[in-house]
Amino acid sequence: MSHLEKVTDTTAGWMDERLGAAGYVRKSLNKVFPDHWSFMLGEIALYSFIILLLTGTYLSFFYTPSLTEVVYDGSYIPLKGVTMSQAYESTLFISFDVRGGLIMRQIHHWAALLFLAAIVVHLLRVFFTGAFRKPRELNWVIGVLLLILGLLEGFAGYSLPDDLLSGTGARIFHGIILSVPVIGSWATFLIYGGEYPGTEFLDRLYALHIFVVPLAILGLITFHMLMIWYQKHTQFAGPGRTEDNVVGSRFFPAYAAKAGGFFFLVFAVLAALGGLAQINPIWMYGPYNASQVTAGSQPDWYIGFLDGSLRLMPNWELSALGYTVPFNVLLPTVIMPGVIFVAMMLYPWIEARRTGDRAYHNLLDRPRDVPVRTGIGAMSVAFYVILVIAGGNDVIASVFQVNVNTMTIAGRIALIVVPPLVYVITKRWCLALQHNDEELLHHGIESGTIRRLPSGEFVEETVPLPLVYQLSLGVAEPEPQDHHSPAPVGTGFEKKPALERAPDKDGFFRPRRSASNGSANGSSNGKANGKRPEAELPQLEKSGKDKPPS
Amino acid sequence: MSNPPSDADRPLADQLSSRPPDEASGPGDTRGSSVDQDEFQNTDSRAQLQAEGRGEAQLDSSKTPEPAPDYSHLPPSDRDWNIAERKVAGLFFLAVLGVLGFLVTFFAVEQEFGQPGNVYFTPLLGIFMTMALGGVGAGTVLWAKLLMVDEEAVQERHPFGSDPDERAATAKALRQGIEDTGLPRRKLLRRSLMLGAGSLALLPLPFLGFLGRFQHKERVLATTSWREGVRLIRQNGTPVKLGDLQIGGVESVFPDVEHGTLKADSPALLIRMRPEDLQLPAEQQEWAYQGHVVYSSICTHLGCPVKLYEQQTHNLLCPCHQSIFKASTGATVIFGPAARALPQLAISVDDEGYFVAGGDFAESIGPSYWERG
Numbered sequence: 001m002s003h004l005e006k007v008t009d010t011t012a013g014w015m016d017e018r019l020g021a022a023g024y025v026r027k028s029l030n031k032v033f034p035d036h037w038s039f040m041l042g043e044i045a046l047y048s049f050i051i052l053l054l055t056g057t058y059l060s061f062f063y064t065p066s067l068t069e070v071v072y073d074g075s076y077i078p079l080k081g082v083t084m085s086q087a088y089e090s091t092l093f094i095s096f097d098v099r100g101g102l103i104m105r106q107i108h109h110w111a112a113l114l115f116l117a118a119i120v121v122h123l124l125r126v127f128f129t130g131a132f133r134k135p136r137e138l139n140w141v142i143g144v145l146l147l148i149l150g151l152l153e154g155f156a157g158y159s160l161p162d163d164l165l166s167g168t169g170a171r172i173f174h175g176i177i178l179s180v181p182v183i184g185s186w187a188t189f190l191i192y193g194g195e196y197p198g199t200e201f202l203d204r205l206y207a208l209h210i211f212v213v214p215l216a217i218l219g220l221i222t223f224h225m226l227m228i229w230y231q232k233h234t235q236f237a238g239p240g241r242t243e244d245n246v247v248g249s250r251f252f253p254a255y256a257a258k259a260g261g262f263f264f265l266v267f268a269v270l271a272a273l274g275g276l277a278q279i280n281p282i283w284m285y286g287p288y289n290a291s292q293v294t295a296g297s298q299p300d301w302y303i304g305f306l307d308g309s310l311r312l313m314p315n316w317e318l319s320a321l322g323y324t325v326p327f328n329v330l331l332p333t334v335i336m337p338g339v340i341f342v343a344m345m346l347y348p349w350i351e352a353r354r355t356g357d358r359a360y361h362n363l364l365d366r367p368r369d370v371p372v373r374t375g376i377g378a379m380s381v382a383f384y385v386i387l388v389i390a391g392g393n394d395v396i397a398s399v400f401q402v403n404v405n406t407m408t409i410a411g412r413i414a415l416i417v418v419p420p421l422v423y424v425i426t427k428r429w430c431l432a433l434q435h436n437d438e439e440l441l442h443h444g445i446e447s448g449t450i451r452r453l454p455s456g457e458f459v460e461e462t463v464p465l466p467l468v469y470q471l472s473l474g475v476a477e478p479e480p481q482d483h484h485s486p487a488p489v490g491t492g493f494e495k496k497p498a499l500e501r502a503p504d505k506d507g508f509f510r511p512r513r514s515a516s517n518g519s520a521n522g523s524s525n526g527k528a529n530g531k532r533p534e535a536e537l538p539q540l541e542k543s544g545k546d547k548p549p550s
Numbered sequence: 551m552s553n554p555p556s557d558a559d560r561p562l563a564d565q566l567s568s569r570p571p572d573e574a575s576g577p578g579d580t581r582g583s584s585v586d587q588d589e590f591q592n593t594d595s596r597a598q599l600q601a602e603g604r605g606e607a608q609l610d611s612s613k614t615p616e617p618a619p620d621y622s623h624l625p626p627s628d629r630d631w632n633i634a635e636r637k638v639a640g641l642f643f644l645a646v647l648g649v650l651g652f653l654v655t656f657f658a659v660e661q662e663f664g665q666p667g668n669v670y671f672t673p674l675l676g677i678f679m680t681m682a683l684g685g686v687g688a689g690t691v692l693w694a695k696l697l698m699v700d701e702e703a704v705q706e707r708h709p710f711g712s713d714p715d716e717r718a719a720t721a722k723a724l725r726q727g728i729e730d731t732g733l734p735r736r737k738l739l740r741r742s743l744m745l746g747a748g749s750l751a752l753l754p755l756p757f758l759g760f761l762g763r764f765q766h767k768e769r770v771l772a773t774t775s776w777r778e779g780v781r782l783i784r785q786n787g788t789p790v791k792l793g794d795l796q797i798g799g800v801e802s803v804f805p806d807v808e809h810g811t812l813k814a815d816s817p818a819l820l821i822r823m824r825p826e827d828l829q830l831p832a833e834q835q836e837w838a839y840q841g842h843v844v845y846s847s848i849c850t851h852l853g854c855p856v857k858l859y860e861q862q863t864h865n866l867l868c869p870c871h872q873s874i875f876k877a878s879t880g881a882t883v884i885f886g887p888a889a890r891a892l893p894q895l896a897i898s899v900d901d902e903g904y905f906v907a908g909g910d911f912a913e914s915i916g917p918s919y920w921e922r923g
Contacts, residue, residue: 178919185768190761257694261691276673291811317918
């Protein structure tokens with residue numbers, strides 16, 4: 001005790017005398033982080049990035065970014081005597097002659113796949129819970145930028161080994177740049193140093209992959225985390241949780257221990273994948289050769305949506321006045337992702353404009369409470385999934401014995417028909433779930449006990465929804481319930497001020513259910529639910545609006 | 551957590567739950583203990599919340615009796631406490647075993663290709679790394695969950711906005727600073743600054759220009775290594791002779807020039823079919839030779855090599871994006887995203903019976919671009 005006291009006193013004193021940091025450090029150690037499993041998704045992305053830096057640094061000691069031709073004389077016998085680029089040779093050297101080089105390469109590749117997967121799932125969590133709303137719009141934009149940079153970084157790394165698979169990807173990339181009107185051919189000559197394939201492409205890609213892009217990612221991640229630290233993390237509604245507080249664990253020691261332990265767990269999973277699950281066996285593909293390609297060539301999963309959009313695109317090309325615009329390439333790989341990423345970045349402001357909601361939001365939405373946003377999200381996911389499936393249509397066609405042309409045509413139709421359908425279904429589903437919540441709030445849970453009234457009528461008794469669940473539904477205060485059982489117990493929490501409710505407009509944002517939705521109202525909602533959920537939206541909105549903010 | 555030695559004989563959970571209430575919780579708390587009493591008093595937000603009438607809930611809560619901190623996740627007795635500690639320690643020991651296994655594998659197992667240990671080397675490294683990292687990771691998480699006091703704490707948020715006076719003062723300082731520079735009043739200064747700073751944007755252009763050799767860009771894009779009289783050779787460098795191919799046969803061919811097989815724009819595909827099956831456009835009929843026809847194998851969509859040939863249908867499939875070309879009718883597109891037919895190479899046979907090109911392709915090969923026309 002006394003020894004520990006001495007150590008902590010000295011540490012705090014030493015820091016404070018030099019940095020004046022005692023106050024800041026104390027506040028930081030006590031900083032509260034809310035707990036929810038979905039808040040770990042961003043952590044996974046962060047930890048994958050750290051692992052990428054560690055393994056990537058090791059790989060950079062052995063890799064040579066050069067297209068200079070050499071004859072292979074390493075320990076992998078099947079390729080002995082084959083002419084290949086130095087880049088491919090050095091990647092073989094890492095895989096077969098550097099001790100532990102193969103596991104480093106495989107962990108690096110798996111970590112890249114996980115990095116992007118975690119970013120995408122984290123982005124979905126942030127979108128569907130409305131965590132991007134004021135004051136966190138900037139962090140949303142940074143997140144989208146990180147996704148774009150992650151895609152670039154992943155593609156650059158994937159292209160470095162100069163094997164047959166990645167070389168094919170690099171050639172497709174060349175065609176995509178070439179398709180841009182006016183500057184296309186200039187840009188390719190600039191990137192490749194001259195006519196494709198040139199001799200400089202890999203050197204330039206390598207500089208981007210190990211320096212420029214990681215540095216940008218690192219900077220943006222730092223800013224991302226500083227903003228989380230400063231603005232404090234969002235939280236879901238629940239007992240004692242309001243727009244004005246954070247309920248959770250202190251940073252030190254419990255949260256720090258869990259987060260630190262989680263880093264090692266992520267690393268352990270990647271080590272298991274890197275050691276046991278073979279990925280990108282470049283020695284099986286052989287060196288890149290412009291005249292060869294393997295059937296069933298697939299990019300890494302995160303580029304799959306662009307490959308899919310290329311496959312589904314009809315062969316439109318415009319030739320006029322002596323110039324050509326290849327829309328069959330430009331539209332699916334330049335315009336489509338460009339529009340999507342810009343729309344994603346602007347989304348927080350688009351939604352705020354539609355709803356007129358300029359309030360601060362620290363409590364997260366349940367997806368069902370905002371049917372339009374959730375519908376838009378589900379629609380986008382459907383669009384994306386169809387593109388990814390289309391990116392593997394040749395493999396699916398050969399596995400399931402379907403005509404590949406049929407797959408392509410089906411994909412084209414699905415891309416137009418399915419997303420709007422998903423939007424409508426999701427929106428109605430959300431409304432139905434809301435009605436279910438209303439039922440639970442106003443009538444409680446079915447108890448299974450049937451009571452016969454003196455009049456001969458049979459009624460089922462209901463049990464009130466436990467208070468903790470009521471609060472998790474986002475209600476500001478416990479509901480007066482229409483039920484036959486005693487009132488809930490255990491209200492050990494003080495009544496919090498009502499949540500800040502956003503003004504409602506066009507059914508974009510539905511307020512959380514409020515106390516003014518009387519039981520009669522609630523029950524009629526429940527009955528109409530199956531028939532015309534859309535038709536009664538205005539009625540619900542009205543009842544929501546009638547409630548004055550307390 | 552540290553405790554006075556005198557308490558050491560009591561179970562830790564008891565010691566924790568019997569802590570004096572002011573140590574465990576503060577006024578802002580609603581459930582467990584507050585983050586820090588001092589912090590609440592130090593923050594501006596508290597005063598501001600009160601001014602807005604929103605701080606009352608916080609103040610009220612200090613009058614209500616505090617619920618006892620919930621330590622139910624901690625081990626109930628000394629014995630359970632020791633068991634939990636052993637579980638965590640076991641995982642940390644597992645990590646040590648993992649590291650030892652990793653070191654032994656790294657230095658003792660043969661990893662060279664062809665050696666018997668080669669197959670096991672990387673998987674063993676993976677297993678031991680997983681043990682080492684997973685042991686530390688799982689041990690730490692379990693330690694936090696079983697043995698650390700992890701009560702639910704409540705912390706106020708600091709409102710971001712400053713008061714209107716502060717904002718106005720900031721805007722004023724900004725305005726004053728800009729006015730002090732003289733820019734709003736001095737037109738010449740403003741314009742010359744814009745011109746001077748703008749002209750700096752031209753500085754990187756020569757550097758960018760140096761990255762690519764743009765000379766004869768259009769011609770380079772429009773031509774390949776095929777010339778009149780150049781022989782068609784295979785990947786291994788041998789020339790292709792008339793009669794080498796059966797009907798229905800295909801051969802990847804390259805121009806017989808220096809590094810001809812490495813040129814990215816020149817790979818082509820020689821196909822032999824029955825002469826009556828060939829239904830080429832009128833101007834291309836001359837370019838075939840006795841049922842032999844040569845197309846650029848660089849896809850007009852995005853440049854993948856198109857080489858999957860189906861004898862019965864004469865379909866050529868690009869494996870990258872599934873464009874399908876009809877080899878019998880001049881490699882016209884019959885399905886998929888490609889917009890143009892594969893360019894056809896004119897061929898004939900020289901005196902020794904070897905195939906030779908009749909010249910370069912009549913149009914640019916490969917993906918379309920702006921200046922292609």
